[in-house]
Amino acid sequence: MKTIRAKTGVRKMHKEHFPEEARQMRLAFLLQDWDDPYNVGGMFRVADACGAAELILTGKTPQPPHPQIHVTSLGHHRRVSWRQIARYDDACRTLKEEGYHLLAVEIADGAEHYMHYPYPDKLCLVLGNEVHGVYSTVMKQCDGAVFIPMAGKGRSLNVHVAAAVVAFEALLGEKEG
Structure with a gap:
């Protein structure tokens, strides 16, 4: 077995093996008050x-531009769209107006197992x-x-x-309904 190193080879492999039955969905991530730019860079890679x-x-x-984001994202920050909305409540309201279902990834009362949620x-x-996790004011605006x-x-x-765990379950798991 030999490691594939060429970008074209990697892309071909991913295209051939990403399941055809994967959901066609519009997915976004709201990053509420993160502290660590390395985590933000990692999130660009996940996205x-x-x-x-x-x-x-x-x-x-x-x-x-932030040097630590650039280090961790390995250039993915240039491929994924992003926007900054300063206030959490404004961000939640805007996303709901745009038709998004807001789903907290959080250990909380009433939270469902990530593999059983109807995404x-x-x-x-x-x-x-x-x-500190998802703030209570933001949790109140989430749909689940x-x-x-x-x-x-x-x-x-x-x-x-x-x-990443939850996003891939949403994409590859069973469809809603």
């Missing part, structure tokens, strides 16, 4: 990997601050919440890793 429409950066979330075709995953069960002693995954 590109799952074909997301955009990232919405709120509060103090670092934004491009709609226009979805925005709401991802909270790395330490999902959690990822943990087998070890850790409480949760890194925020952009959790986003």
